[in-house]
Amino acid sequence: MEQKFIKPPVEERYKKELEALAMNDSSRKPENWRLSPKAVRAFILGSDIPLTAPDGSKIEIRKKFFGNDALVERCIITLTGSRGLMLVGEPGTAKTMLSELLSAAISGVSTNTVQGTAGTTEDMIKYSWNYALLLAKGPVREALVPSPLYVGMSKGIITRFEEITRTPAEIQDSLISVMSDKVLNIPELEDEGLLFACPGFNIIGTANTRDKGVNEMSSALKRRFNFETVEPVKDVRLEKQIILNEVQESAVEDKIGMPLDTDVAELLAMTYHELREGISDTGIKIERPSAVMSTAEAVSVYYQTLSNAWYYEQKKMSIDDLTQNLVNAVCKDTRDDLEKLKAYFNTVVKQRAEKVGGLWKQIYFSKKYLK
Ligand SMILES: Nc1ncnc2c1ncn2[C@@H]1O[C@H](COP(=O)(O)OP(=O)(O)OP(=O)(O)O)[C@@H](O)[C@H]1O
Ligand SMILES: [Mg+2]
Known part of the structure; x- marks a missing residue:
């Protein structure tokens, strides 16, 4: 049986994509490079047309880095x-x-x-x-x-x-x-x-x-x-997409069969974006937590909540769990960040719970976990 690793290196994980790119690569190449700069670009930023892999199958080259193609x-x-x-x-x-x-x-x-x-x-x-x-x-x-x-x-x-x-x-x-x-x-x-x-x-x-x-x-x-x-992702929709892509990939690897809730990803992306930028979409000023509000953290809060639902056999991801994981992620540097998170709930989240309802209402009601 093939040996499995928790996190195989990139060249193993995307072996088929790299082989297909090499096979279809006829562009200019610096000495000793496996792929041409054009094919390296396609590997990282994705390509529109599926490529033929060495085994004859078609393979799509997925975009892996989002936000700044020129960089x-x-x-x-x-x-x-x-x-x-x-x-x-x-x-x-x-x-x-x-x-x-x-x-x-x-x-x-x-x-x-x-x-x-x-x-x-x-x-x-x-x-x-x-x-x-x-x-x-x-x-x-x-x-x-x-x-x-x-x-x-x-x-x-x-x-x-x-x-x-x-x-x-x-x-x-x-x-x-x-x-x-x-x-x-x-x-x-x-x-x-x-x-x-x-x-x-x-x-x-x-x-x-x-x-x-x-x-x-x-x-x-x-x-x-x-x-x-390298700047944090600025676009909320893009950040939501990164969260879903990353979580999906890990879930497949860890054999977690729980369907992903796209609304939870949107809520997390929005929360992380606003806390990072210090302002809400309606212009409410927010005090920024000193903790890092990175996309990678948002991915891990989502994944933690998903795993919890899967292993404790809940029907869907729990918003109470999400809030608790969010508190743990945001408040790891200093307890002052808890106050900032509370203030965010009492202003922005509250307003959105009234206006939009849905998940925002649910997360507002979970503010009892902000402690
Ligand atoms: N622009 C982006 N495109 C795609 N994924 C992103 C982007 N920004 C963040 N991520 C996600 O966040 C993770 C960032 O992890 P990574 O360890 O590469 O960050 P880092 O900048 O090296 O952080 P550190 O400075 O803590 O080492 C990625 O694996 C990916 O899931
Ligand atoms: Mg790093």
């Missing part, structure tokens, strides 16, 4: 050049998702990744040593254990650097020479002391604006990247 196009072009790509933005704006999609489409792998933390060392980025072999044979190539930067340069593939700004600045700066000269110095190896990067190599960094700032990144390193700011 995706610019990201792809950046990666054809010699500068790296830095995706910055609020948490949960799909920076990681976009960098995985780009890597999978361009290099065929999305897992050649450094996870930036305060404890990231140069070894974890460049290379380390197998000490048993090092003692037995000395500093030979065989004893060297490649890290993601080494792998990216030697194979001509993308190295992803997640949360790069969490890494100490002096460690970040070890990328500078590699990015300008495209060569890695390995002083320990006498004969093979220089690793030259193969075509296809590049770096995609992601950085979260809520964490330790991008400002602390050295200007020398900044200059070696093209920066793209």
Whole structure:
């Protein structure tokens, strides 16, 4: 039986789409790219016409990143050049998702990744040593254990650097020479002391604006990247669609057979949008919670409520559960956010409960859970 994983890498998840795109791809391609920039674009932004897969079946290329097509196009072009790509933005704006999609489409792998933390060392980025072999044979190539930067340069593939700004600045700066000269110095190896990067190599960094700032990144390193700011989705309908798409995909994977309630998705998208923007659709000012009101959070509140209904065998998703999950998601940083959420219920939700009724009325009545 085929082994299953909780979250297979993008290249596995969309294997068929990637194969179909490669098979139908006759556009201009940079050296060592699996797909042309046009096909990478189609993979991320979707294509209108279904493609023929290698097994002869037709396959639709679904849109995966919503909101800013031009940004995706610019990201792809950046990666054809010699500068790296830095995706910055609020948490949960799909920076990681976009960098995985780009890597999978361009290099065929999305897992050649450094996870930036305060404890990231140069070894974890460049290379380390197998000490048993090092003692037995000395500093030979065989004893060297490649890290993601080494792998990216030697194979001509993308190295992803997640949360790069969490890494100490002096460690970040070890990328500078590699990015300008495209060569890695390995002083320990006498004969093979220089690793030259193969075509296809590049770096995609992601950085979260809520964490330790991008400002602390050295200007020398900044200059070696093209920066793209990924904004939260602004359109409520689009956000509703993302919630439904993401939840649907996870539900299929987790074998949750509960039908999705599109009205709940709309209500959540609206709530998240208004709390994020600080204003309601009728112009009521709302105090913004300090917690991150990202689409990713909205997806998880919906999914939590759906799972609850499925496993406790309820007929449909419960609005009381939804409110409780919403409270937990919004109030995790500070209790002050609870007051802000209460104020939102007492103004905007109340008004809408009276005017629109339906689910808004139900959620207004669940305000007893705001505690
Ligand atoms: N514009 C968008 N298009 C499609 N999905 C989106 C979009 N914005 C958010 N999402 C959803 O939110 C999730 C965002 O997750 P992701 O981990 O990529 O965000 P992130 O920006 O890397 O966050 P963090 O800064 O916390 O690491 C995606 O998996 C997707 O479900
Ligand atoms: Mg991320």
